[in-house]
Amino acid sequence: MDTSDFPARAATANTPGAWGAHLAERAARLDAADRLAPVRGLFALDERVVYLDGNSLGALPAHVPERMRDVIARQWGELGIRSWSESGWWTAPERVGDRVAPLVGAEPGTVVVADSTSVNVFKALVAAVRLAPEGRDEIVVDATTFPTDGYIAESAARLTGTRLVPVEPAEVAGRVGPRTAVALVNHVDFRTGRLHDLPGTTRAVREAGALAVWDLCHSAGALPVGLAEHGVDLAVGCTYKFLNGGPGSPAFLYVAPRHQRGFDSPLPGWNSHADPFAMAPGYAAADGAVRGRVGTPDILSLLAADAALDVWDHEAVDIPAVRAKSLALTDFFLECVAVYAPAGRVASVTPRAHAERASQVALRCAQAPAVMEALIARGVVGDLRRPDLLRFGFTPLYTRFADAERAARVLGEVLAA
Amino acid sequence: MDTSDFPARAATANTPGAWGAHLAERAARLDAADRLAPVRGLFALDERVVYLDGNSLGALPAHVPERMRDVIARQWGELGIRSWSESGWWTAPERVGDRVAPLVGAEPGTVVVADSTSVNVFKALVAAVRLAPEGRDEIVVDATTFPTDGYIAESAARLTGTRLVPVEPAEVAGRVGPRTAVALVNHVDFRTGRLHDLPGTTRAVREAGALAVWDLCHSAGALPVGLAEHGVDLAVGCTYKFLNGGPGSPAFLYVAPRHQRGFDSPLPGWNSHADPFAMAPGYAAADGAVRGRVGTPDILSLLAADAALDVWDHEAVDIPAVRAKSLALTDFFLECVAVYAPAGRVASVTPRAHAERASQVALRCAQAPAVMEALIARGVVGDLRRPDLLRFGFTPLYTRFADAERAARVLGEVLAA
Numbered sequence: 001m002d003t004s005d006f007p008a009r010a011a012t013a014n015t016p017g018a019w020g021a022h023l024a025e026r027a028a029r030l031d032a033a034d035r036l037a038p039v040r041g042l043f044a045l046d047e048r049v050v051y052l053d054g055n056s057l058g059a060l061p062a063h064v065p066e067r068m069r070d071v072i073a074r075q076w077g078e079l080g081i082r083s084w085s086e087s088g089w090w091t092a093p094e095r096v097g098d099r100v101a102p103l104v105g106a107e108p109g110t111v112v113v114a115d116s117t118s119v120n121v122f123k124a125l126v127a128a129v130r131l132a133p134e135g136r137d138e139i140v141v142d143a144t145t146f147p148t149d150g151y152i153a154e155s156a157a158r159l160t161g162t163r164l165v166p167v168e169p170a171e172v173a174g175r176v177g178p179r180t181a182v183a184l185v186n187h188v189d190f191r192t193g194r195l196h197d198l199p200g201t202t203r204a205v206r207e208a209g210a211l212a213v214w215d216l217c218h219s220a221g222a223l224p225v226g227l228a229e230h231g232v233d234l235a236v237g238c239t240y241k242f243l244n245g246g247p248g249s250p251a252f253l254y255v256a257p258r259h260q261r262g263f264d265s266p267l268p269g270w271n272s273h274a275d276p277f278a279m280a281p282g283y284a285a286a287d288g289a290v291r292g293r294v295g296t297p298d299i300l301s302l303l304a305a306d307a308a309l310d311v312w313d314h315e316a317v318d319i320p321a322v323r324a325k326s327l328a329l330t331d332f333f334l335e336c337v338a339v340y341a342p343a344g345r346v347a348s349v350t351p352r353a354h355a356e357r358a359s360q361v362a363l364r365c366a367q368a369p370a371v372m373e374a375l376i377a378r379g380v381v382g383d384l385r386r387p388d389l390l391r392f393g394f395t396p397l398y399t400r401f402a403d404a405e406r407a408a409r410v411l412g413e414v415l416a417a
Numbered sequence: 418m419d420t421s422d423f424p425a426r427a428a429t430a431n432t433p434g435a436w437g438a439h440l441a442e443r444a445a446r447l448d449a450a451d452r453l454a455p456v457r458g459l460f461a462l463d464e465r466v467v468y469l470d471g472n473s474l475g476a477l478p479a480h481v482p483e484r485m486r487d488v489i490a491r492q493w494g495e496l497g498i499r500s501w502s503e504s505g506w507w508t509a510p511e512r513v514g515d516r517v518a519p520l521v522g523a524e525p526g527t528v529v530v531a532d533s534t535s536v537n538v539f540k541a542l543v544a545a546v547r548l549a550p551e552g553r554d555e556i557v558v559d560a561t562t563f564p565t566d567g568y569i570a571e572s573a574a575r576l577t578g579t580r581l582v583p584v585e586p587a588e589v590a591g592r593v594g595p596r597t598a599v600a601l602v603n604h605v606d607f608r609t610g611r612l613h614d615l616p617g618t619t620r621a622v623r624e625a626g627a628l629a630v631w632d633l634c635h636s637a638g639a640l641p642v643g644l645a646e647h648g649v650d651l652a653v654g655c656t657y658k659f660l661n662g663g664p665g666s667p668a669f670l671y672v673a674p675r676h677q678r679g680f681d682s683p684l685p686g687w688n689s690h691a692d693p694f695a696m697a698p699g700y701a702a703a704d705g706a707v708r709g710r711v712g713t714p715d716i717l718s719l720l721a722a723d724a725a726l727d728v729w730d731h732e733a734v735d736i737p738a739v740r741a742k743s744l745a746l747t748d749f750f751l752e753c754v755a756v757y758a759p760a761g762r763v764a765s766v767t768p769r770a771h772a773e774r775a776s777q778v779a780l781r782c783a784q785a786p787a788v789m790e791a792l793i794a795r796g797v798v799g800d801l802r803r804p805d806l807l808r809f810g811f812t813p814l815y816t817r818f819a820d821a822e823r824a825a826r827v828l829g830e831v832l833a834a
Contacts, residue, residue: 060494077477116712118686148687247716269535270565295533299664
């Protein structure tokens with residue numbers, strides 16, 4: 001783990017004085033030059049709060065309540081059952097999938113939005129074992145994974161007669177071999193914010209004859225993923241973090257075009273049938289992304305995510321711009337923490353190298369629970385990962401450099417108190 | 418299949434005259450005496466339309482849009498991540514489950530609302546195979562099932578090394594034996610509206626040493642189910658039909674208290690962990706209904722269903738009252754159809770016997786697609802099950818006897834045209 005102690009000038013934290021004024025001015029200049037600055041206006045944000053938890057629950061886009069009123073009152077209330085066709089409900093999972101696709105570098109027709117991330121991990125892993133060459137009996141799984149992926153992988157292994165091999169993400173490339181059916185890796189470590197090597201690991205996994213399945217929960221909407229470019233086999237991800245889809249909005253599943261015809265889902269619900277309304281007793285899988293569907297989509301949650309994706313249509317918004325601002329924000333936050341935090345009280349576990357950093361900063365801190373509680377009380381909302389990590393997510397669409405400066409300043413005050 | 422042709426007086430359909438006036442008067446008297454009549458006011462209904470598709474998508478309770486505005490604008494928009502605790506989001510699946518439980522005769526703490534029906538069928542079947550005595554290798558499945566149950570059962574059989582045995586529901590009791598691990602039966606036939614014998618079938622399945630899993634999609638909220646009373650092992654059901662939860666609102670899963678400690682989910686996502694926020698690498702299942710959860714709940718869809726359940730708190734509403742009105746409505750509708758429909762043009766496939774009838778009427782009709790289209794154009798909304806069934810759902814909470822009379826009258830006009 002990359003743990004960086006902050007330099008000694010942090011000792012000035014109790015009397016930020018000149019340094020603080022300098023950082024506040026820097027923040028103002030950076031915000032003034034930020035081409036994404038106008039996008040913040042698309043969100044409903046409490047100006048008294050610095051919201052640095054968009055890596056857990058993205059902020060509400062301001063137009064979503066009105067859109068959902070239409071979905072609920074008119075589409076459901078007035079059109080009723082007719083909305084399955086007239087309001088496009090039936091095809092929403094793949095239509096919304098096609099809006100997510102360009103954000104993760106996926107081909108059109110390869111992404112479906114439905115079910116939870118956990119359920120999609122299950123679909124992807126079982127399908128990957130079935131797609132892998134005969135006789136392979138190992139599922140390599142990220143040893144530092146967000147836990148649900150590991151739990152579900154254990155279940156997939158048990159049900160497919162394979163065994164689980166936990167491996168550190170950086171060692172996956174060297175560990176995969178002739179027995180590996182599939183490797184499941186998180187693109188970003190949910191604790192540290194470390195960005196793993198998707199292109200290199202995918203290449204190694206595929207050269208070993210196995211399939212690479214990526215969990216993009218903490219990278220989708222935050223940085224370039226390049227699913228097609230890097231030849232990823234299958235992927236899952238979340239729409240309620242950097243895509244701002246709302247609490248528990250459905251996750252997405254990517255199936256590379258070369259695997260679509262062979263994708264053999266362990267959850268072949270009627271929504272994935274080639275002719276669902278024939279209601280035939282025999283299952284026949286649909287072609288394309290639809291095959292990843294299971295049951296009736298949770299329309300309200302799904303259409304809130306759909307509405308939230310509108311912010312990506314703003315002329316200033318694209319993934320490279322988001323990535324550039326994300327790195328600038330986290331650089332600046334780390335710099336501010338170094339100035340404001342009393343020496344030795346926090347240590348970043350987030351990599352300094354841009355190539356290894358996603359869009360959050362995690363600080364190790366002895367009294368992390370009490371510190372986070374105090375931060376939230378003072379209007380700086382991050383979150384906690386037990387036992388000792390303060391986690392701050394930076395969503396470039398609505399987070400300002402001034403927010404980063406204020407968060408670090410308040411953190412310094414809390415730590416000094 | 419119980420096919421009842423209507424009697425010859427249907428020949429009066431083109432000149433309903435006295436018969437029609439008589440039926441309209443009867444409807445008015447029945448509505449005036451209906452203790453559930455005031456409940457209709459709790460729903461947002463287009464008075465120009467007779468909505469007989471509540472067995473597919475329940476009507477919108479009038480207070481839901483405002484409730485969802487609060488969920489979206491305040492809980493998500495203002496409280497953000499804090500709503501997982503402060504707005505009760507995290508515990509909503511089991512809290513809403515405890516509201517569904519009494520409607521299906523389940524014990525408190527046995528029902529969780531999460532994921533789609535299909536996903537819950539998968540959890541229930543794989544868990545049931547694991548709960549069944551060693552060595553049993555058959556999954557008996559309703560041969561007339563709603564198709565997704567059959568598709569998912571096929572997948573569960575494949576993954577658990579069991580085999581699928583399709584059996585007509587009425588024959589399940591006689592077919593289960595020492596090789597049966599589990600029997601999955603629909604409480605109601607989605608095509609004909611036939612109500613199957615849950616108490617007797619459950620008894621026979623359990624006497625054979627197997628587990629009974631019921632799909633309650635078309636009975637929950639429409640009639641007494643008595644899960645605890647009849648000793649059902651596991652059950653799944655839908656919240657968007659007679660429970661009016663909104664399009665694709667999450668389904669529910671029931672696990673009998675005696676099975677909760679042994680319930681071994683094939684989808685052990687982090688939400689079902691005993692200490693999810695420990696984010697521990699090893700899985701340890703939570704106790705109780707929570708064990709049926711998987712990933713992050715789709716809060717918007719779930720809380721719309723929660724809000725919709727408020728109508729069951731109305732003083733006039735309980736399941737016996739709903740059942741009584743449902744039977745009276747479908748009796749009356751069948752009577753009206755017999756009067757208004759030209760002879761020989763439609764035949765009911767819904768049983769006449771109350772003990773065998775759920776809350777819909779299905780009419781076989783030669784030009785069913787065109788007839789349903791014409792009905793909808795004239796403001797009578799039912800639906801179609803290919804190739805030749807007109808399906809009319811009766812939701813006693815908001816359907817009036819006058820609606821039944823009008824629907825039958827318009828059907829007669831369409832058939833005569």
